[in-house]
Amino acid sequence: MRLTRYFLPVLKENPAEAQIVSHRLMLRAGMIKQSAAGIYSWLPLGYKVLRRIEQIVHEEQIRAGHIPMLMPTLQPADLWRESGRYDDYGQEMLRITDRQDRDMLYGPTNEEMITDIFRAHVGSYKDLPLTLYHIQWKFRDEMRPRFGVMRGREFLMKDGYNFDVDKDAALHAYNRHLVSYLRTYERMGLQAIPMRADSGPIGGDDTHEFLVLAETGESEVFYDSQITDLKFGDREIDYDSVDQCRAVLEEFTSRYARTDETHDGALFNAIPEERRRTARGIEVGQIFYFGTKYSEAMGATVQTAEGSKVPVHMGSHGIGVSRLVGAIIEASHDDKGIIWPEGVTPFHCGIVNLKQGDAAADAACEGLYKALTAAGLEPLYDDRDERAGAKFATMDLIGLPWRITVGPRGLAAGVVELTSRRTGESEELTPEAAIARITAIYG
Amino acid sequence: MRLTRYFLPVLKENPAEAQIVSHRLMLRAGMIKQSAAGIYSWLPLGYKVLRRIEQIVHEEQIRAGHIPMLMPTLQPADLWRESGRYDDYGQEMLRITDRQDRDMLYGPTNEEMITDIFRAHVGSYKDLPLTLYHIQWKFRDEMRPRFGVMRGREFLMKDGYNFDVDKDAALHAYNRHLVSYLRTYERMGLQAIPMRADSGPIGGDDTHEFLVLAETGESEVFYDSQITDLKFGDREIDYDSVDQCRAVLEEFTSRYARTDETHDGALFNAIPEERRRTARGIEVGQIFYFGTKYSEAMGATVQTAEGSKVPVHMGSHGIGVSRLVGAIIEASHDDKGIIWPEGVTPFHCGIVNLKQGDAAADAACEGLYKALTAAGLEPLYDDRDERAGAKFATMDLIGLPWRITVGPRGLAAGVVELTSRRTGESEELTPEAAIARITAIYG
Known part of the structure; x- marks a missing residue:
């Protein structure tokens, strides 16, 4: 691209509204323009980075055997009434009424919709395992949107959903996602550390968040310094191998690493003092195993090899695609501006x-x-x-x-x-x- | 892809709700699933076709010198109050109120938002010509959504906007879009005929629709049979050349071709009888030159070489990306199913x-x-x-x-x-x- 033919509206002044460095630099570098609180246009340079991140996510999902599709942004409220989350979700859900007075919502996540698709089309263990994912715009009506694309209201997310015949198979899907996420973030030039997390409104027992260390992170994190020496690197992995995926999970989660929400002082203090670290982190992804929470509520069952009908075991797995643009800048910049890792740079x-x-x-x-x-x-x-x-x-x-x-x-x-x-x-x-x-x- | 590892839920029966062949075949081939009236999930096979079409549109836009970016789905109502369209647009606009009681809407098109971006960042003729485009989901709250993705409520569209210093320059942008659209549709295996059209709610004098001939088309069309012999083919074109682009426009629009909205019986009857054709067509794109309609209302001006301030001349140009999936099937199928052109096939x-x-x-x-x-x-x-x-x-x-x-x-x-x-x-x-x-x- 020749700059005289491009649209790169850089700003000389620091915009007053930006509190953190990524927001400031994205505005100054002509990457985004706010159109309403927490809602941004991606100007050409920002859009190119967003697409590179999206492309890496697609490639690594497909490599892991997950199948791309696309669900719509708007969802009927009735689906969410089936799971009970329509009333539970609170004011962050953007509720919409259409011209026929039907209750709709702008999807903040897609567990209900994907379960609906599954139950309509799949009925046998023979069609499992199955993991479907999409990369789509979501909306979360934050009370105080801030930090630019790091905490926007309209945001781009990859969310994937695994369907398995039993808990063991679903845990393999969980491990497989963890491995693919490690690869994904490393390709973006990021070290994202899996940390034991709270499940929040998704529900479920097993969940890890992936956090990028950065001074401006919204979470306080506590970890064993050995964990930052771990690299996935260019090792080969067979995503079908239960043992290989579990071994990676064990390698990357056996050392202490938690956010303030799950921090356990006694466990932390058991680490040799010189390896204890406290820092701040930015969440860039999360994986969940939640079992039959949605499949039971919504009647998504499969016939087993023995002929009985069982609710399918599920998990969901998210990567904050638009948020990653900000997170990468938080982790990689200096006084003069952004320093793009080669994997996501808008121009080479x-x-x-x-x-x-x-x-x-x-x-x-x-x-x-x-x-x-x-x-x-x-x-x-x-x-x-x-x-x-x-x-x-x-x-x-x-x-x-x-x-x-x-x-x-x-x-x-x-x-x-x-x-x-x-x-x-x-x-x-x-x-x-x-x-x-x-x-x-x-x- | 191995079919045993894919998600391809084909249906044996013809779905009762589908009135036209593309809707029927997309449901039967496991390409889409309806989630609400006029709102669809794109199952893996459908998503692959959608992405191939999107990719062709991107490639041809970039080849023509147009710059990709991305505007959000939700827009503040205030922008539309500036142009006067907020009140004019009627019930097809999906109006939304957020938790802070701000008036928002799900964008049906983006003239106001792109003009807002332009006026914030561009002030000189030296930054022109400029054409920005995006491919984003739109919403149009149709009273009776039907025909599957051909007339959905949530739909994917490429919309582009040119900014030029005067009418001549803007008409070159118009011609350039016409050329790039001819190339785009041909790569998808379609013959889309540019026909003189009505400008509707966008406004403006010059506008052409692109129509694909198909029995199930929603428009009646009248044309000179010579027009279907025209092919853009693999000719080289310099998109910066005013003469080359105008020559293509003249070649492809000098013969009679109109929809029922602009049909002129006297002109039609002046064609030799053996060349008069009446058929049905599906609209798959439209280009507009509308001059200073939005730039005057919203104060988007540039300084000319002579130092005066003038409102910028604009046009907008749309391709119905999700609709094209249906249109291609309408134009290319038989009793057994779909026949994908090589350019858009989901698998080779x-x-x-x-x-x-x-x-x-x-x-x-x-x-x-x-x-x-x-x-x-x-x-x-x-x-x-x-x-x-x-x-x-x-x-x-x-x-x-x-x-x-x-x-x-x-x-x-x-x-x-x-x-x-x-x-x-x-x-x-x-x-x-x-x-x-x-x-x-x-x-």
Whole structure:
């Protein structure tokens, strides 16, 4: 993309309404614009990040054998009356009446609707195991929406639901989700720690939240420092293997890690003192096993191999897709702006032309732009007639991980400059070598 | 995908509630499930088609230089009060009150919101031309939703908005959209004819609808038969070229083609009688130039090169993404089921194992499955323990354009069977040749 043809309305001033750094930077970098309290438009740069996150979530869900579909945003109230949650849910549920005076709601989650789909179409253990998921906009009418997309009212979430014949099979689905979530967050450049959690309005016994450590996190967290040394990395996993998935769960949950809601002082104090850590965390996902809570209330049964009818065992599993945009920025920024991890960056690299209108500089920038594009990458070429300082400030603010700087003086020596946004380190190399390096980084 | 691990709840019976063939076939093929009047869940097969259509729309919009973003589903009523449409819009607008008693609505379209974004960030002719678009769920509270996703209440639409310094520039944007829409529909295997239309509640003088000819279309259409011979084909176009875009518009709109709303009997009768056609059509998109209607009402101005402030010239341009799923089926089906065009098919080909459990047949199917997957294609392998007739009926119903049939008898002779869903023609060839053929078709 050429910047003169893009829509990137960066702000010079810090917006007064933004209390936390991700909200401030998303507004300044022209990623979002508020349209009402807790409701945002995703401007082009923000939308690109949102889509990259969504794509990683899809890829990792499909890798784990989960099946994508899409449920609507609006739901009939009657479904929620069946589970008893219509009256329980309180004022965070946005209730709507249509022109025929039917009670509707803007879905905050989809346990009832997916159970309704299941009971209409599935009746035998032979069709199990089954995990369906979707990525859809949800609404939660927060009393005081704040922190930008971190605590918005209209938010994008991946929610998935497993259906299994018994508790053991459902716990395998739980473990499988935990593994796929570890992979998902790592691909986004995040360390998200699974912590024992409260089940809240979903219900159920087994549940873990995934928390990203960040000073501005809304939860206080307590953990054994050994846990931050764990990496899923690029190990191969067979998602059908009960043993492999359980082993990963045990590895990642056997050390103490809890939020203030489930914190147990005695257990925490049993950790050697030098490994005890207290910090703040941002919740970016949660997995639940809740058994037959919804299937019993709504009559979702399957016939077993022995011929009896049993309520299906279920769990639900969420990833906060729009919230992750903010969480990644909270975890990865500096005084100058955002620092995108390579996995989610909106553009793979920036190209800064130090002297727009100089024939050699223009030609070199065009050459880099075309070569990177031909390699399947998306560069952002700052082709504005602006001074170098303004171009660097914009690139630093929007946080592309790599920048190629092109100027007449370097070109006379046959080189351009490649700079890492994270380290600030630069090196001079030929345009061809710069292309090869960028291509290898994303290869 | 292996069918035993998929969720494809096909129905044997014709659902009573479906009046038109696309609705019937989408229900029977397990593509959708109604959750409330005019509101549908997209089951896995339907979701895949929806995503393929969405992807084509994105690719062609980006090719035309339009910039993707995303606006929220809910909008504040105050924006619509500025344009005067809040009171005008009538009962099809779903009005919502949140917990703070603020008036909101579920957006049926986004002229006001995009104009608000524009006026907040753009002030100079130097930032023009600019076209922003998004693909987002909309709501239209139809009195009598019917025909499945063809006339649903919650529907997915691409809507784009151009901003230009004057009428000439805005008309180029109009022409550019017309060209990009021709390309978009052709890639979906559709012939969509641009017809002069009424502007309705959007307002404006220049507008064309795109109609797909189908017996079940809601509009009566009148046209010169020469128009159906026009193809955009694979011609190269420079979207920045005013002349090239205008020439395409003239080529595709100079012959008579109108809906009943704008039909002119005298003009129609001036066509030679043997070229006069009357048929029915399904609207799948519409483009508008409406000038300064919204920019004047909402104060969206730009400074010109001469230094004066003028209201920006705008247009809006829509493609009915979810409706297209139904429209494609209306235009492409037979007694046995759907016939997907290659451009939007949910899976690239089916693999039918005639004798599940036969070692040679199983191995050959696995080999085909892996080779096609490795080539970047998505096959659907019917690995159920079912008789051949049931497998063929499912494949015909869900409409994959190509089917490879594998059985012990053919394998003994070294061949499998490749069948076209559209023509029904089959030929025997080696598995390697079948893979090469399928790969070439989608290459």
